Amino acid sequence: MAPTKTNNRRSADRDLSPDFSAITRGKHALLHGAFAEGRGLKLGASTALLMIHQVCEALVPVLIGVSIDKAIGPSDLGALLWTLGGLAGLFLALTYSWRHGYRLTNRVYGFGDHSLRQMVIAKVLDPRATGKQFGAGRTLNIATSDTAITAGLSWLVSQMSASLAALITAATSLLLISWQLGLLVLVATVVFLVLMHFITAPLERRTHLQQERAAEATGLATDLVTGLRVLQGLGATRTATERYKETSRASLQAALGTAKSEALFSTVTLGLSAMFLAAITWVAASMTLAGEISIGQLVTVIGLAQFIQEPLSSLAYYPAGLAQKRAAAKRIAALLNTEVGADAHLTSTDSAVTGAVAFSELLVRGEGNHPDIRLLPGSITGLRTDARSARELTVLLAGRTKDAGARLLINGVAAGGLAALRSTVFVADHDAAIFTGSIRDNLHAPEPLDAVLGATGLAEICARLPLGLDARVGEQGSALSGGQRQRLLLARALHQRQPVVVLTDPTTALDSVSEARIAAALGTLRDAALLIISDSPLLLGACDTVVDTTSLHTAGVNP
Template structure:
């Protein structure tokens, strides 16, 4: 699917697994890590084999020199398996961590795409995608190395058993294949249950996020009971989905353990009969019993191979759906970048339903009266190019916004949403970009002086999401942030709804004194009275360029 940055490859589950495993040049490190884990499992399998050799070659004939030699060989194996495990575990954390980070970046890039998404996930669903789903998909690297080392253990043990007794070795190989086939058939419903669980968890997280974000509104409407009821319903569905999926996984794991236990009990019984018949020495019997105990964990893990991949595929499908979601806004022609206008040009805006375009000249303070609040939100979204625009609707310095694309338009027009977001940190960090000084005239125009005095300066912490600020103080900070963007046109959607009339009058006077081109989408008579012109979109019979005030 094409975007403003060029073609984007399809995000199938296998492609995302490839990113987690080999992206960023991690393939070579992953290969070495896999080999190191295989060496570790090889050493683990050699331990019971060497113990059996020690019994037959040193203890049974009472040979002290042979005993010392074989104990030295056993010590070397222990050192090798310990060092390989430590190195492999450290390297694996790097492979997994960078793989998860790259997947998370891809998901965040898609969520923050300037062309937007036709179906935008809720905040809770987005959080689930960039956290738990990327975590599961990145875990495929652990699955690869663990399954490779498990197969190494089974092959080593099978080879040793074939040397000791051909029937025992063949039995282990046949049993491993049988366990894989049987557990694969049983695991088929797990993917659908895992996908349903993740969707229900995302819905519950979305409801909780929405409720916390709008808590003041919920309390103001006395809707706590309804909000709690909706959350209980979503949480109950999520809990039931998690219980169903967990029961399925636990049942699957229990069955895998039972199958491996029955198989190894049969192996132990067979080796006991062979020892009684004299076809196995004491050392060989010890080796067989040690390998049987060692193989129990490996065979149980073999039974979980399918379930392990199926749950990761469910998360990969969800991530792929996000990354492959078509853009809301059409891609920009590649030749449009050469036609960028100057920053201080004139803007021509033709609002939907208005007869003629509105010319916005440098230094203008223009008021726009919307029909209703939803209309105001729509006008702000259109000026910020967050929704598709028609040709001729907005021109920046003589260039059509459709040719400029979202990034090009936003380089010249700042139209922040009405409900802006504040971040944890200092007031200064929420106001301007790092290294850019604040503008005293903007601070005064936004009536932010008393906020600075209240907090103790620009470097004071405003708390999580601005918790230390009142609603009016947060709105003034968002207003000052918009005016600090240095955009050629600043469009503000009801910027003073949370302040008192006296403060609003001072803000109106401050905005009139700024040299910036400012568009106020508002129904406030105080703000409108400060404007040079007012465009009444609630009455399309007005003059096209507005009524002077």
């Protein structure tokens, strides 16, 4: 049965062009992940809950000291019961606040990471982008590692706030016991943070360098794997391997440098914390022997001194953590602010032509001595031209140039909106991506058309596979040969809903016999207006009309 497709297309609900004006610098990307889209209120609530958790933990040694002085020392059963009840209430409050504070912070982090990743992907998939601005490896690293690091600001904010709350509670408790002890804790905290600031400076620099080197290594690895077949064809695999080894070694050295700095940071932190604890314990013990504080207060002081080691370490790490997130946010902002071929008339949604109007004609006005190209429903038009002109034409038909509205007429009306153009014309890139999944997933058609599968030879390939259309294609189509990839891409293009389909060299990876079969079969598919850009005699011979512009160049005419 011949496939049936309709030329009446739905209008795009909105323009596909995303707005990135909110992310102009790295700090905006940083704040977006933690506070935008209603996440600020959730982060505030989660921070408050985690602060309550830390305050309750700081009060535990205080209440234990009180129970020693008020209940255990005097053997007062009533006081023992109410202090035990107070401890139970503290543990109930700190458990509840930690559970829900952790859950809320994790939600803020997860949705912030997702939002940043969506913005990165939307930018890369912007219809006006030519594809040259973004490398696959660089984009992968930014869309995974950098977005997660940047969104981690939510954890940094909540944990730093909780650490401050713990220190304030501990210092206040010590001041109530003895102003000398409280003052000692405050002075020691300030000295500790100042010393750690100087220690974390090299850690910040090395962390930033490690992120850069890791991003380079990841990007290069991704690009090399993507172009492995090309490298093998050129005999350049050894050179590519050596280049990756150099980049990987640089990344390893940066990681080792960061590890050394982190080891130094941990060692100094533990050493200073131990010295701090010893000093507090010695002063408190001396005051106990002198009768200035009680046994219960001594227990409280030692417990608080042990407790505040973790908040102090967290506060000391704050500059390094913030520097890491700022570096990642700057890379996100740099990608989001990359210029694309934006133009006012391409983003207008008030076009006079939409896909909802029955398609009758697409006219491509030629420039210079180039002739016009007229595409009609059910027609097959061939174009034989040079590579540069072919590339310029596909960019024009994809709406990535500023003069698309002036040179493209849909049903006799200028293509004034990108949405209208995208709903009318589908441009099948010669090197389009194969998505990880099955053949059916890549066709993006739950019920693929038998005629298209037969015409492209994909039905024959599926017949040899145990799972047929549900056979897996591997990572980026790695399980397919070059010819199979091209058949799949051609079938995917012919399954599109747009009334105009543009194919660029759709059979270069096929042998002449397979190419002849596909050329003959294309003549039976008269549902869309096909524009085939190729210099293949077999494909051009199957076209109703052929436009040949190569003579203009051989005659020395500049189009």
